[in-house]
Amino acid sequence: xxxxxxEIILNHEYVPKHEILKEKEVEKLLKKxxxxxxxxxxxxxxxxxxxxxIGAKKGDVLKITRxxxxxxxxxxxxxxx
Amino acid sequence: xxxxxxxxxxxxxxxxxxxxxxxxSQIRVVTPDTYDEDGYxxxxxxxxxxxxxxxxxxRCKTCGGNIATCPGHFGHIELVRPVVxxxxxxxxxTLLKATCRKCGRLLLxxxxxxxxxxxxxxxxxxxxxxALEIIEKTKKAGICPxxxxxxxEISLVKPTSFYEGDQRLFPTEIRRRLELIPDDDxxxxxxxxEKARPEWAILTVLPVPPVQTRPSITLETGERSEDDLTHKxxxxxxxxxxxxxxxxxxxxxxxxxxxxxxxxxxxxTYFNNEVSGIPPARHRSGRPLKTLAQRLKGKEGRFRYYLxxxxxxxxxxxxxxxxxxxxxxxxxxxxxIAKILTVPEKVTEWNIEKLKEFVKRTEYPRALYxxxxxxxxxxxxxxxxxxxxxxxxxxxxxxxxxMDGDIVIFNRQPSLHRISMICHxxxxxxxxxxxxxxxxxxxxxxDFDGDEMNLHVPQTEEAQAEAFHLMxxxxxxxxxxxxxxxxxxxxxxxxxxxxxxxxxxxxPKHIATKILAKAGVYELPKPDRRINGxxxxxxxxxxxxxxxxxxxxxxxxxxCIGKDKCEHFKKKGKCEGCPIDAWVKIENGKxxxxxxxxxxxxxxxxxxxxxxxxxxxAREFLDRAGKMFLxxxxxxxxxxxxxxxxxxxxxxxxxxxxxxxxEKEVDELIRQYYxxxxxxxxxxxxxxxxxxxxxxxxxxxxxxxxDVAAKYLNPLNHYLIMTRAGSRGSMLxxxxxxxCVGQQAVRGxxxxxxxxxxxxxxxxxxxxGARARGFVVSSFRDGLDPIEYFFHAMGGREGLVDKGIxxxxxxxxxxxxxxxxxxFVVRWDGTVRDSTDTIVQFVYGEDGADPMKCYGDNPVKLxxxxxxxxxxxxxxPEEGEEELVEVVGEEGGEYE
Ligand SMILES: [Mg+2]
Ligand SMILES: [Zn+2]
Ligand SMILES: [Zn+2]
Ligand SMILES: [Zn+2]
Numbered sequence: 011x012x013x014x015x016x017e018i019i020l021n022h023e024y025v026p027k028h029e030i031l032k033e034k035e036v037e038k039l040l041k042k043x044x045x046x047x048x049x050x051x052x053x054x055x056x057x058x059x060x061x062x063x064i065g066a067k068k069g070d071v072l073k074i075t076r077x078x079x080x081x082x083x084x085x086x087x088x089x090x091x
Numbered sequence: 092x093x094x095x096x097x098x099x100x101x102x103x104x105x106x107x108x109x110x111x112x113x114x115x116s117q118i119r120v121v122t123p124d125t126y127d128e129d130g131y132x133x134x135x136x137x138x139x140x141x142x143x144x145x146x147x148x149x150r151c152k153t154c155g156g157n158i159a160t161c162p163g164h165f166g167h168i169e170l171v172r173p174v175v176x177x178x179x180x181x182x183x184x185t186l187l188k189a190t191c192r193k194c195g196r197l198l199l200x201x202x203x204x205x206x207x208x209x210x211x212x213x214x215x216x217x218x219x220x221x222a223l224e225i226i227e228k229t230k231k232a233g234i235c236p237x238x239x240x241x242x243x244e245i246s247l248v249k250p251t252s253f254y255e256g257d258q259r260l261f262p263t264e265i266r267r268r269l270e271l272i273p274d275d276d277x278x279x280x281x282x283x284x285e286k287a288r289p290e291w292a293i294l295t296v297l298p299v300p301p302v303q304t305r306p307s308i309t310l311e312t313g314e315r316s317e318d319d320l321t322h323k324x325x326x327x328x329x330x331x332x333x334x335x336x337x338x339x340x341x342x343x344x345x346x347x348x349x350x351x352x353x354x355x356x357x358x359x360t361y362f363n364n365e366v367s368g369i370p371p372a373r374h375r376s377g378r379p380l381k382t383l384a385q386r387l388k389g390k391e392g393r394f395r396y397y398l399x400x401x402x403x404x405x406x407x408x409x410x411x412x413x414x415x416x417x418x419x420x421x422x423x424x425x426x427x428i429a430k431i432l433t434v435p436e437k438v439t440e441w442n443i444e445k446l447k448e449f450v451k452r453t454e455y456p457r458a459l460y461x462x463x464x465x466x467x468x469x470x471x472x473x474x475x476x477x478x479x480x481x482x483x484x485x486x487x488x489x490x491x492x493x494m495d496g497d498i499v500i501f502n503r504q505p506s507l508h509r510i511s512m513i514c515h516x517x518x519x520x521x522x523x524x525x526x527x528x529x530x531x532x533x534x535x536x537x538d539f540d541g542d543e544m545n546l547h548v549p550q551t552e553e554a555q556a557e558a559f560h561l562m563x564x565x566x567x568x569x570x571x572x573x574x575x576x577x578x579x580x581x582x583x584x585x586x587x588x589x590x591x592x593x594x595x596x597x598x599p600k601h602i603a604t605k606i607l608a609k610a611g612v613y614e615l616p617k618p619d620r621r622i623n624g625x626x627x628x629x630x631x632x633x634x635x636x637x638x639x640x641x642x643x644x645x646x647x648x649x650x651c652i653g654k655d656k657c658e659h660f661k662k663k664g665k666c667e668g669c670p671i672d673a674w675v676k677i678e679n680g681k682x683x684x685x686x687x688x689x690x691x692x693x694x695x696x697x698x699x700x701x702x703x704x705x706x707x708x709a710r711e712f713l714d715r716a717g718k719m720f721l722x723x724x725x726x727x728x729x730x731x732x733x734x735x736x737x738x739x740x741x742x743x744x745x746x747x748x749x750x751x752x753x754e755k756e757v758d759e760l761i762r763q764y765y766x767x768x769x770x771x772x773x774x775x776x777x778x779x780x781x782x783x784x785x786x787x788x789x790x791x792x793x794x795x796x797x798d799v800a801a802k803y804l805n806p807l808n809h810y811l812i813m814t815r816a817g818s819r820g821s822m823l824x825x826x827x828x829x830x831c832v833g834q835q836a837v838r839g840x841x842x843x844x845x846x847x848x849x850x851x852x853x854x855x856x857x858x859x860g861a862r863a864r865g866f867v868v869s870s871f872r873d874g875l876d877p878i879e880y881f882f883h884a885m886g887g888r889e890g891l892v893d894k895g896i897x898x899x900x901x902x903x904x905x906x907x908x909x910x911x912x913x914x915f916v917v918r919w920d921g922t923v924r925d926s927t928d929t930i931v932q933f934v935y936g937e938d939g940a941d942p943m944k945c946y947g948d949n950p951v952k953l954x955x956x957x958x959x960x961x962x963x964x965x966x967x968p969e970e971g972e973e974e975l976v977e978v979v980g981e982e983g984g985e986y987e
Contacts, residue, residue, distance in 0.1 A: 043922060043930060050929045081938035087930075 016063035026076035028060050031087070036071045039087060054088040066090050105286035106179075109296040116167035117141040117153045120299050123328035125307070125317060137324050142166045143301040163301025168328060170295055171335045173262040174355045175251045177362050179292035184247045186269060186289050189229040189280065192255065193240035195271025197279060198232035199225065207279050222281040249368040251355055261351070266293040294358065299324060319380040323361040323372065330354045405548040407432060411503075412539050414526035415721055418714045419578060420564045422501050422515035423526025424493060424546065426455070429519045432548050433459050433490040434497055438483060446489045450480050455492060462488040493548065495519055498555045500547040500562065501527075503535040507905060509571065510534035514562035530584075530713055531564060534577050565710035568701050574945040576701070579693040580717055582818050587724035588716075589650075589816035592634050592687040594672045595620070597627035602726050610719035612636045630723065631682040637715050638680040639704045648673045649690040649817040689817025692716070702946055731809035736829045736872040742803035746796045746830050750868055753792030757785050757861045781859075786834065786841065789866050793833035797826030804829070832867035832875065835886035841865050842882050853878055 019025055031039065040048065048071060054061055056068050066072060070090045078084035107115075118141035125138045132138040132149075140152040143163035151161040175183065190197055197204060207225060211217045234241050246254045253260040260268075269292070274284040282289065305318035317325075334350040360372040363384035371379040387393045407428045414423050424432075438446055449458040450471055461479055462468050464486040471479055483489070493499075497517040506512060513534065520526055525544055532538060549555045560566075570577035580588070590596065597620045598606065604615060616636060618626035647666060651673035654660045659670050666674040667684075675685030677696075691697070701709035738746075763769040764781045772780045801822065804811055810828070813819045827833065835842055842865030848856040854863040862868065865882035869875050875883055914926045921939050923932035935941075 043920065043933075045928075045930075050927070052930060078937040080936050080940065081934070084934065084937035086933060 013062075014059060019059050019063045025060055026074050028064055028066075029073045029075075030064065030066050031071040031073055035073075039071065048089045049091075051087055051089040053091045056090050058090075061090055103286065105283075106288070106291040107298065108288065108291050112165075112167055112296045112298050115165045115298065117164040118166045120166045120168050120324075120328065123325045123332070125321065125325075126315060130315070137299065137321055137328070138302055138307070139166065142299065143303050145302050145306045161303075163303035165301060166299035168297040168299055168324070168331065170297055170354065170358075171331050171338065172351050172354065173266050173293045173295045174351075174358045175262055175265070176292050176294050177250060177359045177366060180247070180249075180251060182289065183265060183269070183292055184245070184253070185226060186272065186280070187245045187253065187260075187265065189226050190268070190272050190276070191235040191237060191240060192242055192245075192268070194235060194238040195268060196235065196237040196273065197225075197276040198229035198235060198242065200236045203228070204276070204279065208275065211278055217279070217281050219281065222279070225279055250366050251359060261348075262293050262355075266290045266295075269293065297327065297358065319374075319382060320361070322374070323357065323380060323382055326357045326372070327354065327361060330357055403547065405432060405550055407546045408543055410524045411527050411537060411542050411544050412522075412524040413529045414520075415529055415717055417518050417526060417528055418516075419528040419530050419710055419717075420516050421518040421526075421528070422499065422546065423520040423522075423524075424499075424517050425523050425525070426519055426521060427523065428546070429493040429517070430455060432493040432546075434493060434548060435462070435488045435490050435550055437552075438485050438487040438489060440485055443483070443485065446491070447480060447483060449489060449491045450476065450483060456494050458489045458491045460490040462490065493517055493519070498549060498559050500549065500558055501525075501535075502545045502547065503537050503542065504545075505902070507902075508534075510567050510577065512562065513564050513567055514558040515564055528717070530580055530717060531578055533579070533581070534567060534570075563706075565706040568706060568709050568713075569698070569943050571941075571943040574942045576693055576697045578713070579697055580713065580720065581693070583724060583729075584717060584720045585689050585692060585816050585818035586729055586813055587720035587727070588634070588687040588692060589812065589818070590727050590729065591630035591720065591723040592682065592685075593630065594686070596630045596727075597622065598630070598633070598723075598726070599625065599627060603628035603633060606633055606719055606722045606726070607636060609722040610637060610715040612715070631684075633719065633723075634687060634716075635681045637712055637719065638677060638682065639700060639708055639712075640680045642677055642680045642700065642703070644675065644677040644696065644699060646675050646690070646695050648675050648686050649688040650686055650815050686816075688815075693817075698946065729809065729812075731813065733872075735809045736825075736870075738800050738803050738829050742799055745799045749795045749799060750792055750831060753788050754861045754866075756788050760784055760788070761859060782841065785861070785864075789834045789861055793826060793831050796830040797822060800826060800830040828871045830870050832869060832871060832879070832883065835865040835867060835882040837885055837889050842885055851878060851881065 020028075036048070039045075039051075043050075045051065048069065051071065054072060056062075056066075061072070064072075068090050072088050072090065074086040074088060076084055076086060118135070118139050120137055120139065121135045122133060122137075124133045124136045126136075127133050130146075132140050132146075134140075138145075140149060141164060143153070143161050144151050144156070144158050147158050150157060151164070153164045154161055156162070199207070207221070210221065232242060243255045243258075245260075248254065253265060269288075269290040272289060277284045277289065300320065305320040305324075307315050307317045307321065309315055330350060330353050334347065334354055337347055337350060356369060357372070359366055359369065360380070361382055364371045364380050364382040365385065365388075372382070373379050385392070389395065407424075409425065409428070417423055436442065436446055446458070449456065450461065452458070453473070453476075458471050460468050460470050461483065469475070469479065495516075495518055499515055499517055500512050501515045502512045504511075511534070513531070518526070525546065527535075527537065527544070535544070537544065549558050564578065568576055568578045600615075600618075607613070607615065614636075616628070616632050619629050619632045620627040650671055651657070651666075651669070652671070654666075657666075657669070659668070660666060667676075668674070669685075672684065672686045675687070675691060675696075676683040687696070697709060697712070700712050760769065760781060764777065769777060769781060771777045772783070775783065801811075804825075810820055810825050814822055814825060837844070842850050845851055849858060850863060850865070862878070865885070867875060867879040867883055869879055915923050915931055916925075917923055917935045921934050922930050923935050924930055
């Protein structure tokens with residue numbers, strides 16, 4: 011498969027903002043939603059082009075800020091698997 | 092037996108060998124007869140007592156049991172000549188082709204056999220792909236690698252005849268060949284020879300199932316009627332016997348072969364009576380017999396009907412009919428049904444006297460059963476009534492008949508959304524149908540043209556409470572999908588409201604009091620009008636008695652013709668004082684101005700009452716308004732008749748003029764098209780440009796025709812009134828009835844299929860004018876000519892077909908979606924999670940809004956309609972501190 015330039019991927023209109031959460035933030039997130047493990051979060055594949063582009067590793071939690079029809083902007087979290 | 096827990100370790104499927112069949116058998120069946128003249132089972136017959144008993148008083152000769160205790164036992168038939176088992180024809184065919192015709196070895200070289208043997212005996216088990224690969228390879232062998240015999244082509248003539256070249260292979264020969272195949276070779280084909288030697292697929296012995304499997308029934312006439320399986324077994328035994336006799340008598344080979352084939356036919360249809368290629372065995376009446384495969388197969392077969400079929404207790408089903416005099420919360424239940432359905436009531440020290448009363452009674456509201464504290468259930472009969480009354484105590488449960496006010500769940504299929512099941516309160520009524528308030532048709536999508544509905548009686552207090560508090564009709568007035576009313580007055584109710592509350596409609600005292608009394612209002616307001624000195628009550632003041640005190644609203648009614656068209660608005664710059672009474676003003680529960688129509692009753696007014704005063708107030712409003720409107724409508728009177736579609740002669744002339752002009756325009760366009768003057772529109776072909784323009788002209792022509800008709804129609808025309816009030820029909824319907832039906836379309840285009848270059852024989856080839864392509868000039872009132880009628884049927888047909896396909900497609904999509912989403916739950920913290928607690932959405936719908944709690948057009952911005960406030964998780968309180976959840980939107984209100 012052709013690897014795309016991360017710059018192109020991350021600046022694409024349809025690719026929402028992905029950020030890697032810090033260890034502390036992940037802990038807080040799990041606590042907030044009373045989760046026993048990261049695996050109870052929605053998932054994203056390590057092979058996902060965006061994940062590769064921002065250099066996230068398996069087990070990282072991503073904060074995704076995306077456009078929403080209903081709320082304008084919505085925040086979503088996914089764990090890299 | 093009870094209480095023994097057994098676990099299935101493994102299940103084995105195998106072929107029955109003739110030995111096993113004989114071992115299983117308790118008796119060899121030899122005679123095709125069943126019972127003797129005295130009705131006693133004939134020995135050696137198909138009902139032989141060794142195979143079990145189905146007649147009371149007789150004992151099983153195998154186990155000694157009687158009708159209740161004998162489990163039934165197999166028998167067997169020794170077939171004179173072997174026959175093919177229909178279910179294994181494919182296997183037999185495969186094996187005959189894959190093995191040597193002479194020595195029976197697999198048609199592979201010894202080396203290859205070795206190679207595959209290693210695979211099979213090794214770690215890896217033989218899989219289907221390898222077996223198929225082997226079978227594929229054997230096809231290439233022209234001579235046997237083991238004995239060098241030439242391999243003749245084997246063919247199958249369906250369903251059961253095999254040929255080698257053009258030589259018939261009879262089951263005896265097939266069986267001999269199958270016996271020759273070595274066990275080791277079979278393993279390579281995925282067959283376990285211990286469990287299934289292939290020659291066992293050729294039947295020499297036929298098992299006869301126990302009589303319990305095929306019980307005979309005694310008709311009222313005293314005649315015995317045998318089961319279809321028994322009939323089939325009789326056939327098999329008869330032919331078997333004839334074949335035996337013919338062989339013994341040394342009959343010619345041809346005759347024997349014919350009888351043999353007949354035996355094959357009967358055995359085949361005994362297993363499966365729907366085999367292609369042979370006629371199904373029939374009953375004397377002509378009905379095809381239901382044999383073994385038919386018992387299992389299909390929707391009504393053992394699997395789908397009995398094993399995966401579901402049936403519900405404490406439920407009832409019947410036709411529905413309307414009853415506008417019950418509450419929207421109620422459902423009318425026929426007395427006959429109420430007598431059968433029961434509600435369990437636990438006996439406590441507070442209700443024991445009441446419940447004893449039910450046990451005492453012998454007429455309708457009575458107890459049918461009692462349940463003892465140990466769970467044993469006892470039917471209350473005339474004989475034990477006194478005894479039960481004696482022992483009844485706290486801890487018992489009384490199952491009494493269904494009564495007024497009981498909580499039930501009412502349902503109409505297809506249950507596509509949650510409001511297909513609503514909680515109603517029982518109202519026991521005479522008659523045989525469920526009664527439903529017409530305002531509650533919408534959520535069920537019910538009408539009364541024969542619809543049937545189901546009723547369920549929750550059997551625990553928890554279930555009853557849950558149904559009542561979450562599912563009650565009055566709590567479903569607002570749709571959970573779009574946040575506007577879904578239970579509301581419709582059709583005649585709207586017409587009535589319009590006629591009653593319009594402008595200066597007034598009623599004399601004797602009618603006003605009647606209308607109010609029907610609505611449950613027993614205080615007569617002061618008369619607000621006076622005609623010829625007589626006091627009169629306006630519809631507005633009567634209607635106002637239904638409005639909650641303190642309610643104030645201002646809005647435009649459905650009747651409003653629009654601010655851009657309204658002369659009054661243009662002049663005054665405000666709607667107040669609207670000459671057509673389209674400005675609704677409610678002040679402190681009093682209707683000051685404006686007519687009550689669809690907008691009020693199906694929208695803002697009902698919506699506001701529900702949200703401000705609660706569901707009980709909304710229910711009361713609907714119950715009373717419904718009765719008030721109906722009473723008023725009966726006094727006013729309203730009929731839409733054929734006369735209402737009539738328009739005067741000059742209107743007809745004017746409409747004809749409009750249409751003629753349009754047709755001329757179309758002809759002119761066509762001329763331009765042919766002469767090349769027509770200019771192509773961007774992105775379209777010249778043909779499409781022409782079509783678009785013609786469609787536009789003809790569409791406009793119909794609208795103009797409609798406008799003409801409207802201009803000449805009496806403003807009190809009944810169709811116009813219905814359209815204006817929003818109760819039924821549109822201006823388009825009226826146009827089509829009295830002015831012009833207009834262009835008929837198939838797939839969004841003018842009609843174009845039919846004969847060569849024309850739609851019907853009546854037109855010239857190449858005619859693309861208005862009428863030749865489906866423009867219907869006539870009105871429904873005047874009637875369509877045959878050509879127009881045909882075009883109209885074409886357009887109508889498309890609608891029907893479309894609808895059928897759409898519902899089938901979307902129904903399936905909906906089912907898939909529901910199956911995928913059914914376990915998702917919105918939790919108290921606003922997240923959506925699945926059954927494993929995994930998060931699906933962090934905030935429900937990303938905005939946390941509950942559509943049912945959204946009011947008006949801009950719901951999401953309003954904080955109080957959100958499920959919870961959105962906060963960044965950083966700001967959230969640490970664990971222990973609550974306040975994470977903030978569920979808002981209780982309907983609340985003093986009426987609750
Ligand atoms: Mg119907
Ligand atoms: Zn028995
Ligand atoms: Zn051979
Ligand atoms: Zn106006």
